[in-house]
Amino acid sequence: MSDEAEVTALGSESTGRLTGLEKGLPGLGHDRVDLASIAGAGWNLLRGDLPLPACTLGRKALEHNSKRMLRFLEAFAPNIVLCPHGKTTMSPQLFQRQLADGCWGISLATFHQLRAARRLGFDRIFYANELVGLQEIAFVLQELGADPAFDFYCLVDSIDGVERLRRSAEQSSPGRPVQVLVEGGFPGGRCGVRTVDSALDVARAVHASFPHLCLVGLEGYEGVLQTKPKDERQTAVPSFLDILLEMIRACDAEGLFNARDRIMLSAGGSSFYDLVADIPRYLQLSRQVQIVIRSGCYLTHDSGLYARLFEDLKQRNDIAQATHLSFEPALEIWCHVLSTPEPDRIVLGAGQRDFGHDAGPPVMLKTAQRGVCTRLLAAGSYEIAIINDQHTTIKLPVGHGLGIGDMVALSPSHPCTTFDKWRLIYEIDDSYNVVGAIETFF
């Protein structure tokens, strides 16, 4: 209980950076706001205290997901850490919650995300991307030199990339090596060296750049494969992980890892982290292996892509079955019915600027009429007909009973592309009271 109270307190800490013009803020009242005043305002969503559309996070689902993920990974091996991908939420309050619950650090993907996280006080950052721009590299070197607590890791997948990093570090040395992992990829994929030979070439270049650079491990992102059909990805993901293991073994055999205490292997997006957590059972290297998993979407889960991928995970993983692993969708977009222009058609006041639909349309989760919430029609009994910027048109059976001004909650697929549509997201309890709020920095 005391743990939860602490997390809640952390989760309400404002950065003082709200402009007062965030989407979702009520119209009547003061222009300058902070998160604490929102948590204490006594607002209730169903009572109509929030203008719509508004984005909400269910606090109970959030706490459940955050703790369950860490407990699940703990069940595998002691040297597995969770460094959740912060690009999903880009919310300092959620980063703090994740760290308080036991996460090891925060993964990020872009310079903007890195700069924001540093300015917001986060110390351990796994930059799960190639760091290429000279200004971006200079920023990292400056931060490394200025703050001994800054623990930073980034990726390289080419000798050119190693050279760019090394030259910059030579010119403006931060007084300690930049910690680097070689990224492994697969043909037809995204970044990453394609073969063991190329991995060795790049690893040798990093090794030779010591003490400017320091080779600490190997990285791969199997999540790119999640768009493949199920039967294909069931073999493609393990095959790719096997190649990563071949690469890391080859680099270790040649003594290329500069770090003395451990060799880091990082993989695991939000779909196949169980397969990555399983690796310590069969990977033996010259030093202790630290597995860094980077899932970002577990925290809010979803009602689409990750819900489906999680069903696959439960089917294939004994530990998930034995521990009854579960996640709950925490993220909802609430909007009004604006129009009922035809008997079988309603138009909602939320669209692709309020939720992502890159991984499929959202699920129409709940409706509320006159302040009372009711579960809606089953999946398949309605059809999302048109998604525009600020509207969604839905086809429903005639006699659906929804009217103008009624409220609808949509639960999206792929949380990343919904989080980035909101600067301010409300935390609600089971009775739809606003019990907090979080900021995002996209």
Add this chain to the structure above:
Amino acid sequence: MSDEAEVTALGSESTGRLTGLEKGLPGLGHDRVDLASIAGAGWNLLRGDLPLPACTLGRKALEHNSKRMLRFLEAFAPNIVLCPHGKTTMSPQLFQRQLADGCWGISLATFHQLRAARRLGFDRIFYANELVGLQEIAFVLQELGADPAFDFYCLVDSIDGVERLRRSAEQSSPGRPVQVLVEGGFPGGRCGVRTVDSALDVARAVHASFPHLCLVGLEGYEGVLQTKPKDERQTAVPSFLDILLEMIRACDAEGLFNARDRIMLSAGGSSFYDLVADIPRYLQLSRQVQIVIRSGCYLTHDSGLYARLFEDLKQRNDIAQATHLSFEPALEIWCHVLSTPEPDRIVLGAGQRDFGHDAGPPVMLKTAQRGVCTRLLAAGSYEIAIINDQHTTIKLPVGHGLGIGDMVALSPSHPCTTFDKWRLIYEIDDSYNVVGAIETFF
């Protein structure tokens, strides 16, 4: 020249609402920024002064597009005004530029947009949507009561909607009527009454609500039809406009319009505004007709959807041909080549969180190597293979010559879904000097 200088000055006025953590801000330097300091910083994009990805607006293209659109509409009839859709950019600096160039007001689509525009000082707002939420209505009534300069218009498409507005206005009267237009729609479309009879029913309900509400005109949005195949939309759009005219004539014949000075007809998104501007030639009503066109995308144009739709417009419209109407794409996303993992494949450091691809992928417009900009391969000579949140993978002919750290500019399709990915957008001149910046409030 003096006009242009004035516009430029207006366009640099900061709202004081930058947080210092906006995407695209350099890493080295002060945390608190305003637009004036950016305009005076002496940065150059190609020299590497900006971290990437960054979003830029070409100032020359912007000025060209802004002025050309107004001149084009002036060529039709004197009582046609442009009330550009502000949802496209949600930028106070661009709204100011549009108003300074002669626009009549700003159209908006959501409560958030309305609240932000009011707080940022905009007086004439065409709310091109149904206003349904009780809190949202209360905000409008309060603003109407508090500020005589606030000139506000909104839509209704149902008797329920009229009743919600009327009851609220009765309970908290702002001392003047809320100006309302009936929205006309078409079967299978979005909002709007489907028949002349329904239009009359809703118009009568508004008329009967005077002096709480005041019926000022009729509205329709033909832009929903732009997704239809070309041959279909060529007949569907004029047919829909004909129905709107039938509706407005019927309401006028019954004397339902409360406003004495004019009857307003608003239509015209970014694709068919020429057809709307042509209406005064054949519409005779009992009072002067004011045509309110709401195009939003002309200001930046694009390299996809609107570029194609504009070609159709030029083909069908004599005035566009006679006046050599043209628009230039002004919006670009600049990013680094992060990886060249295979001979025919590069990975860029920008993705669907930096540009929209709801209306097709962006065009790969330019490349820059060692500070020098070169036009790239023709369309069709490359393929956008994967678009992820923060990466785009492109297939190119082997021997493309691009290397890690080279810069690429992408020109998106559909500006709305690219603007909303950025809080800060740089204005650049032809030499890629940063000559200003704008904020957005999504």
